[in-house]
Amino acid sequence: MPELPEVEVTRRSFAERIAGARIVSSVLGKPLRWPLGLQPQALQGRLVQGVRRRGKYLLLDLNEGLLLIHLGMSGSLRFVGGDEEPLGPAGVHDHFDLQTTRGLLRLHDPRRFGAVIYVPSETDALARKLLDHLGMEPLGDGFTLPDFKAGLAASRAPIKQLLLSGSVVVGVGNIYASEVLFLSRIHPATPARDIGPRKVKALYESIREVLALAVEQGGTTLRDFSSANGMEGHFQLQAKVYGREGMPCTHCGAPIRLLKQGQRSTYYCARCQKSS
DNA sequence: AACGGACCCTGTCCGC
DNA sequence: TGCGGACAGGGTCCGT
Missing domain, CATH: 3.20.190.10 (MutM-like, N-terminal)
Structure with a gap:
């Protein structure tokens, strides 16, 4: 959650x-x-x-x-x-x-x-x-584009799974991974090291922007999340792909697809998100 | 050594 | 209505 x-x-x-x-x-x-x-x-x-x-x-x-x-x-x-x-x-x-x-x-x-x-x-x-093994804090000053680039370049793992592992950057879970990959137009199965510099930059910026926005919105409440004072989050209202299998892509209208990666669901648009 | 899969546990939802 | 199976926002551990 x-x-x-x-x-x-x-x-x-x-x-x-x-x-x-x-x-x-x-x-x-x-x-x-x-x-x-x-x-x-x-x-x-x-x-x-x-x-x-x-x-x-x-x-x-x-x-x-x-x-x-x-x-x-x-x-x-x-x-x-x-x-x-x-x-x-x-x-x-x-x-x-x-x-x-x-x-x-x-x-x-x-x-x-x-x-x-x-x-x-x-x-x-x-x-x-x-x-100790945790990666960079995405909302902190230590999260820089050169370091992020280097982290991706060192791995052949599918980018979705590398993000989930937290070894390069922490905190991007299953919902936000799908969202940031959609926003940066990267296919979730792309080996991390194969992502071109422009898309790496787009991904870096998406991670910062999406997580910061989600914090502002009080997080995502899918079923039962609430903060310590009982407030629910509202970011789920802006999710573009997560949980939207079969519904039209907000950008191109193609149906959102569901992919299983390491027993986790990934949602993406096959038309908007490419490996190169 | 990096990577993929099994597994931990409970609740809910969907198809039969 | 009841039941089985799939699935759920995470992470560690183990085998290759």
Whole structure:
């Protein structure tokens, strides 16, 4: 479910409200992708200093150690402050509660591909395994055209799958991958290294523009995404190809096609999107 | 060593 | 209505 825009929107929706809070208690539900890494009650008394994002991970900085939170396919966070309507008891799909002096942070994740992991520092072995291989941040200054070009030139993988892997640039998931390839008129099966310089530039710009726009729009709500304050996203209203198999291309009218790549659906226009 | 596929889990939707 | 199968926004691991 959550790609970079949804994770960033989630971050912005509670980062300021939780900063400075002290952890009162913490409760686990069913197992997630990885174990928490310490007894939940050991978090009691620590301070939440802020919330950062790296790729699709949220990093909750504590005065001692940090929590890595990943939303997987179906995860979402809610943060409800003390003066708001309380969330009530944890439901069957609520697998992590962090009660703080500023409010309750709750992870809801039916499929449980998500994770909440405590690490003593970002240089911890597990943290490095999860974070070190991640590619460039598409909305940051470090994401440059020359570096992006070099990243594509080093891979023969189909461009759609290279984007999804996050090894060159992070945060482009299944929806936005289809969208940016449509906007830059690149066929999704094109080997990354075969894409010409003009289209590489178009793709680079599309990634920045689409992700930034999606953040502005509050992310994409297909079925159940909402930010930590309960707001739904609206980017789905601007999707040109995702989920539109058989419907006319907004540019040329040809029917949008569906392609399976690595067991994931890719939507594209066979007339507008070419390999060269 | 890069790449493709299997797999983790639950819910929903579609065709029979 | 019930049931089986396909599919869903992600990522790791393992075999080639």
